[in-house]
Amino acid sequence: MTATTTIDQDDSSRCPFCGGDLSGPCTPQCFYDHNGECVGCRTRLGVPCPPVCPLETGELGVPVILRFAAKLLDLHNLGLGCDVAEAVFTAAQVLADEREPYPLHTAAVAAVKAYLTRQYGPGCGLSGRELMQHIGLMAQVEVIALTLYAVAAEAEGIKFNAADFGDFR
Numbered sequence: 001m002t003a004t005t006t007i008d009q010d011d012s013s014r015c016p017f018c019g020g021d022l023s024g025p026c027t028p029q030c031f032y033d034h035n036g037e038c039v040g041c042r043t044r045l046g047v048p049c050p051p052v053c054p055l056e057t058g059e060l061g062v063p064v065i066l067r068f069a070a071k072l073l074d075l076h077n078l079g080l081g082c083d084v085a086e087a088v089f090t091a092a093q094v095l096a097d098e099r100e101p102y103p104l105h106t107a108a109v110a111a112v113k114a115y116l117t118r119q120y121g122p123g124c125g126l127s128g129r130e131l132m133q134h135i136g137l138m139a140q141v142e143v144i145a146l147t148l149y150a151v152a153a154e155a156e157g158i159k160f161n162a163a164d165f166g167d168f169r
């Protein structure tokens with residue numbers, strides 16, 4: 001196995017991007033996505049997040065976890081595809097900081113599984129878990145990230161427009 005993962009899975013108190021201690025301030029870029037938008041509230045880089053930003057309130061939900069997980073896919077690329085569930089877990093672990101990451105991880109993974117099951121149809125013969133492993137192995141990172149954003153939009157009750165996803169690379 002030629003793992004290129006640079007995250008120390010046990011060190012949940014460190015930001016995977018700047019290596020900073022999450023109990024203190026991170027560099028602003030750490031929580032902005034490929035479009036330069038906050039993964040919490042979608043506010044553009046350079047504009048202060050509103051007080052209702054989930055990263056400010058700490059009221060994290062599935063959309064925030066999944067948008068942050070998309071940023072982490074490359075760190076969970078094992079050369080044979082991405083471990084999507086691990087990326088989601090790391091996102092939950094980092095964002096939950098000192099709190100319990102498991103409920104967030106479980107909710108986010110359940111949302112992805114439900115979405116994929118609907119996309120592929122119940123007749124495809126694969127479980128939600130298998131579908132998640134399948135896209136991790138078979139799909140390009142951009143496509144996986146787009147999928148995570150589609151699930152995030154759905155969880156927020158927003159109609160997802162793939163054209164707004166932007167250039168992931």
Ligand SMILES: [Zn+2]
Pocket residue numbers: 015016017018019020026027030
């Ligand atoms: Zn950071």
Ligand SMILES: [Zn+2]
Pocket residue numbers: 038039040041042043049050053054055
């Ligand atoms: Zn924000």
